[in-house]
Amino acid sequence: MEVKYRVNEGDRVTFNNAVDFCVGTGRMGLALQEEYMQQLKYVQENIGFSHIRGHGLFCEDVSIYHDFTDREGNRHVEYCFTYLDRIMDRYLELNIRPFLELGFMPKDMASGDQTVFYWKGNVTPPKDYKDWTTLVQTTLRHLMERYGREEVVTWPLEVWNEPNLPGFWKDADMQEYFKLYQVTAAAVKEVDPAFQVGGPAICGVDDERWLRMFLEFVRDNKAPLDFVTRHHYTSYAPKWEGHYGYINLHRPDYAFGVLEKSREIIDSFPEFRGMDIHITEFNTSYIPNAPIHDTNLNAAYVAHMLSRLGDCHASYSYWTFGDVFEEHGVAFTPFSGGFGLVSNGGVPKPTFWTFAFFKQLMGNCVHRSENAVVVKGKDGNYRGCVWNPDGKLTGEELDFEITLPMVQKDYAMIVKTVDEECCNPLKLWHDLGEPATPTKEMFALLKAGAQPKITTERFENVNKELTVKLHLRKNAVVYFELRPATIVGDTGYSYEKALAECVEDPE
């Protein structure tokens, strides 16, 4: 395919880039792990998200809530913040703060014993809602005392996770969820009205009805609501083989259509028109063992999503930053189709680079199309990302051309390419025999083979405009940057002479 574009001086295109607002993580207790923090550190150093959202704040492994009866038979309600503080300390060290999902139910407080996941999060309502709101309030007050009010009130709060699924909320009981939402939101505002709270954190099952009913409930009951949250996965039900699920992706237009519907529903309520929507989870497949997550196709498909998700949403949080994740148990191999941007063992997957590239796209957007976004930064440099997802196995390559208005004479163009030939750790791992626990040497090789290819080109004596030409193989994601680069030139130095004269004695 060949596409050619031209940008004229002063062109300006809408593009809401919230790529770095939030990222997902498995349950919070996993944040105690060393491997988890190494992956998060790598993500923060190379991409840098502002917020992180995960499940399990109130689960047993974080160990906050305890209903303790001593040997004399006296009951003590106790709160243990040993692990919570350890996790939050590290998050803040890595310059990331929580988008707090309030859930699931502490065992000592639960009304039933239904659980979700290998790690058994209890998904039943509290025996007593008073105990629940006290837990929420005590936790928030503790955090404010430790980290300061100014800091903590900026942490968004979301009530529960996917209550529209019976697996995540007993019987997917809508009225019970509304009750939970109402008392929780009220409790939060009682602690400090500055907290921003939202819900209903639904996924795409019966979601239109849930959203409408939720908004009606909130409106009618005057419950606090600062933003709406939902999830977004773009694949059909998996076909299972052993541990793995192979999926078909939604065609992008279908996928975006679902989201626009949510926007319409919200805007149809005068009270909520224009209210922020946060997609608190998104990815292609919704299962943590879908091989697609590790592919270059995923990277290119997600690039397209990142170019459009900001149109209706305040943010969209990729589920998840890393592969320390145990919802279906411990992964048997480092490329087991986990959600992560980074594999276990610390290898960045192709999709990692999609995020790293979009993170650079800050400034005024001058071009947005089916395959590319280009912005002009405050520093005057152009930065763009181009992608070529091969979602239909046609193998078609892309010749991308864009002509940009320029002001300087000499430029360097930096190009970073991620495609199946130059940055494909899944293939590398497969070629090595799909080792379940690679050695250090193998991991070093995998990491070395998971870096974008870097090339540069010079444009000299540019006359007002410059045409960037890029050739993308299938499933490629390419970043480019144009920056002024006049040769400074040390006395006597000549790059051309270095190449042409330093050669073998001709005789």
Place this chain on the structure above:
Amino acid sequence: MEVKYRVNEGDRVTFNNAVDFCVGTGRMGLALQEEYMQQLKYVQENIGFSHIRGHGLFCEDVSIYHDFTDREGNRHVEYCFTYLDRIMDRYLELNIRPFLELGFMPKDMASGDQTVFYWKGNVTPPKDYKDWTTLVQTTLRHLMERYGREEVVTWPLEVWNEPNLPGFWKDADMQEYFKLYQVTAAAVKEVDPAFQVGGPAICGVDDERWLRMFLEFVRDNKAPLDFVTRHHYTSYAPKWEGHYGYINLHRPDYAFGVLEKSREIIDSFPEFRGMDIHITEFNTSYIPNAPIHDTNLNAAYVAHMLSRLGDCHASYSYWTFGDVFEEHGVAFTPFSGGFGLVSNGGVPKPTFWTFAFFKQLMGNCVHRSENAVVVKGKDGNYRGCVWNPDGKLTGEELDFEITLPMVQKDYAMIVKTVDEECCNPLKLWHDLGEPATPTKEMFALLKAGAQPKITTERFENVNKELTVKLHLRKNAVVYFELRPATIVGDTGYSYEKALAECVEDPE
């Protein structure tokens, strides 16, 4: 060019791989610098040399020798080991030990004031040879006390540097050097006979006469001599422009011919036949501002040298590991044609990878030709290095094929490619405008652009032999490894399905 080779079971070829025995460094005092140690650390982690040799042990910046007269007029001969110990501590931490060059002359002991280099090393004989031998002995005894005799007696000792040049030894006075050699070697053996001592550290000027006379002197005077040392640079005199010298390379056969002559001279003495020769310095150009050092041509040319230098020599020490170097003053830019394997700012140059690749070539050599060395390791894996220097600017590419006997069924081939397109930091820096002091962001980019391209390939159901095919662009250096790699295969995992089935909904 196309070449095809076949290796048969049991083939064995001579190849003395001493690539990691020793590496050069600028004057020892520079080892106090942080940038120096960062470069050395990187070199040690990625290549790993056993020894390091540099000038200036006894110069003012290391500050060992002092002839101090106090305010009462009393004279004190003093030795200050503050800096020497700091340097040696760090060397040993980085698992490298000195190949000690004994020189130059401390100012307080020198008979004249002739100096060499920007940093002014005094190159005159001692006023009193007794003071000199006491200095040598005191230094060795101090090192033995601090680091242990067992350790220190393994450090080879070389007397002075290039006395056959008047710039390095006053008047290139041969008899005076022989005297220096004799008293120094005797002094060393007096400290401990286990020390290995050698000379005459000559470079290629009037070297045949010097070598012959030196050996005659040693023989006739029964001076201790454990090995012979010389230097080896393979270029003609530079053509200067401003700070830089552009050179013509020796044709390889000419260059190796010079070395063979030395070997012949030594072997012509019955007393010295077969004695070890250490090339204590080698590189293409002998000036620290020759742009060739930073090129891919240099990498490919040096690969060829590394394949043959072991034929006549016990070791050969590349001059130098890094670009913290001040013989002609401080470099104005990070790519100023310095000798280093690593540039200032820490960017590995193409030649760095030549060394990293040869370091892997341990085991039985099964193939050695004009363009390649292949070995079979103890683990049974084949490892090879192939190169294609374009010393005549023909631009010719190389198709290299080699058929190897195999014993397993499934193999992975790992290929690492360094050439002008995929691993060429000099071009990247040039394209950025040749910035004199790049920013951190630029250095990160330069480092990312200075890594070999990693690719892999699978060979399944191999039937006794396997043909490796590699295509090398001009000035390429390519490493390959073949290792057994049967697919382990987790339950339900299929790489092929991940590629073929995880695609967009077809309707």
Place this chain on the structure above:
Amino acid sequence: MEVKYRVNEGDRVTFNNAVDFCVGTGRMGLALQEEYMQQLKYVQENIGFSHIRGHGLFCEDVSIYHDFTDREGNRHVEYCFTYLDRIMDRYLELNIRPFLELGFMPKDMASGDQTVFYWKGNVTPPKDYKDWTTLVQTTLRHLMERYGREEVVTWPLEVWNEPNLPGFWKDADMQEYFKLYQVTAAAVKEVDPAFQVGGPAICGVDDERWLRMFLEFVRDNKAPLDFVTRHHYTSYAPKWEGHYGYINLHRPDYAFGVLEKSREIIDSFPEFRGMDIHITEFNTSYIPNAPIHDTNLNAAYVAHMLSRLGDCHASYSYWTFGDVFEEHGVAFTPFSGGFGLVSNGGVPKPTFWTFAFFKQLMGNCVHRSENAVVVKGKDGNYRGCVWNPDGKLTGEELDFEITLPMVQKDYAMIVKTVDEECCNPLKLWHDLGEPATPTKEMFALLKAGAQPKITTERFENVNKELTVKLHLRKNAVVYFELRPATIVGDTGYSYEKALAECVEDPE
């Protein structure tokens, strides 16, 4: 109390110092945590143990064994080594290797659902012993493949933990344990006869009968047995208040008597006479919430134990190195009476230093008494540890004097003191208000306040012998070292003048 001793030239006293052979840890899955590894790193850098032993190798959080039925109804027995390898990699990086306790029972293999601890280790026999031995063998073979046979066969193997308690082994069923022991030991030897295997890992409840019956069983059934293991805690049942248990210590002679009885029983079997006994757990209290563990009394009491435990035992493993430990749930505070040498947050407890001091006591023992051990090292330096446990609250201080034969003229004595006044982090934490989750600033203060006091003294012109005098406050543990230290003396330097002459203008 005042004691005076004299050592004569050539005196030699028995002292088997195995202080660093092994240390305990909570369940192995906790080794995934970052805090755990930070504590272990600190312990290894400052003490340095050779082996580490903990529970839970086969528990769900390490996630090795899986009995998986796929969607088609096919059953797969699977082994996942993702976490095991991650843990072992890190252990070896920290230069420590496992003393492998084989247990508890994977849920998918267990015959019942009885569990132990907050973290629910299953303590029932396998449904099928064949599955169990296959698990053991598969695990060992995997480890040998990854880490090398030579390495792995040196890891001692212990079958189960405290089967003489019904909480740890269903019904404390002796015959069932013997069966488990027999098949496991045989399975291990089948993998490699070089493995060393032992049991019965009993604690002090009905232990004499268990030990005798076990040895008879092994003898009669010719089961492999390379060493005997047992546990050793020196306190009576705790008095509980809330989360904490306050205990009374055993008088030392009573405690050592118990151990001698085990030795006698073993030696009464001709087949087992002199067989190694490993105490695979010891401490004062056997509960993880006994405030005594954090006190200076514990440090001084343990010092005495370390001086004698080597008399009958090949090793003795302090339970545990750190406070990442969840048997009774997550600790609410950093000084919650955990077993660890290091508290959560990384503060070394007084007992940490007892181990650090004993680690130095290598060489020939020249003195051993109720309150001290002194050795002469290979380097000729004397090193000693002196202690003064106030187990009866008398508050008595100790004046310790020992006269040692010396050979040099000038010595420096280095003294490191740990007592309630100078190195008492528990008091510091209490004085700060017993904060449940101290801030970084508080932890820095706690660590600074948990270091031994360092003092030195010079002895000049020593005439053949020298008397060391130490004053110990209650619950003190003191380390001293005597090393030759002649003043080198730089030209003009005088310490005395620095003190006496650099003062204010007297006019």
Place this chain on the structure above:
Amino acid sequence: MEVKYRVNEGDRVTFNNAVDFCVGTGRMGLALQEEYMQQLKYVQENIGFSHIRGHGLFCEDVSIYHDFTDREGNRHVEYCFTYLDRIMDRYLELNIRPFLELGFMPKDMASGDQTVFYWKGNVTPPKDYKDWTTLVQTTLRHLMERYGREEVVTWPLEVWNEPNLPGFWKDADMQEYFKLYQVTAAAVKEVDPAFQVGGPAICGVDDERWLRMFLEFVRDNKAPLDFVTRHHYTSYAPKWEGHYGYINLHRPDYAFGVLEKSREIIDSFPEFRGMDIHITEFNTSYIPNAPIHDTNLNAAYVAHMLSRLGDCHASYSYWTFGDVFEEHGVAFTPFSGGFGLVSNGGVPKPTFWTFAFFKQLMGNCVHRSENAVVVKGKDGNYRGCVWNPDGKLTGEELDFEITLPMVQKDYAMIVKTVDEECCNPLKLWHDLGEPATPTKEMFALLKAGAQPKITTERFENVNKELTVKLHLRKNAVVYFELRPATIVGDTGYSYEKALAECVEDPE
């Protein structure tokens, strides 16, 4: 001596604490050294200065200015910023920025060959003042381009160093200095008027005349002047022995008197009344080999200085932060009386802690006397520093008592003590035999023995006021802090029971 003070609610005392504004360093080229940066890192982590000032910006080892003639005879004036940028990058990483001293003279620009120090800084006027101002401007413009204008214009600029000494400025030629000052200040303002520039950087020799004449010159010639600078050393001429100088200290009142005189002179000019004075160097002795610098007396004497230097001055820069310093050559030992707060090898000297303690004294001062400063911080905590210099060898100890108004019920007092018994690395080093280059083990011991003693005390049920009682041995410097600390108390935890009940079985 016994002193008792009382602070009443609302008491407020003048105290200008500029302890952390600036610190000195040897010549700038030393900042390339690894040891230098390690010491600076330690200082920044534990104290944290805002600025750093040293000599030698324009000297050969920083290598900025070059007058290069190529082989064709063409002259090139060149600027090399390789090293300058490396140094500034690291300074900014360590969160410190330069207080730029403009000097000395580049060799290629100097009118004479007079030099100062072992490292030979040229101290003659420029051959051509135009070259000099171009150098200054080019350097500033380069820094602004690299680090941003906003950053760089905050770096104070000082013209030359101690021109009133003939060793630092040829013939101490006053008129020539005024010329230098005038053209330099004008050149700086031409680059950016926001730069702050000052002088005359004089030391205490003929200083009153110099200051008056300088101010008259500036006034009469309308030269820019933003602040006045001078140096301040409080000792008489040293008595030399070998390498070392033993000094007598000024009595404090005498020393402060000198400074007040400068203030008076400046204030006597209506144009300059109240102008900032920066003491750009101060210490006790002015030689880098005065053993006093390493003593506890120095720490206590400097504490007194820090309590008063802010009275007349905007800042006062201790000369120097560390002992990488070569004015008189390389130090033979780590305790050679260097100026540094940290010794070579990284041992903090007693005076280091004086600075660390004063750094805490931010807030409202409530007490200032001959021996103490106490402040009340924004957080309500009291923080104080008390000292007891034994400048007359009387050995007198100090009982210090202060009664403070309090508002809470329960407090913890934290006390950090530095005195000759508990934090005296010089004695420790001496006792070890004054080793010239201590081993790693010795350095670890020296560092451990160079930490303040930490103790705490609880005050419960405080009734409106509280009396702090401290006993100081001679040459002690003590820090204390009072902070609210109510016992939180976990269920069942009792510190008293831990001490009283966890003891040996009484029977």
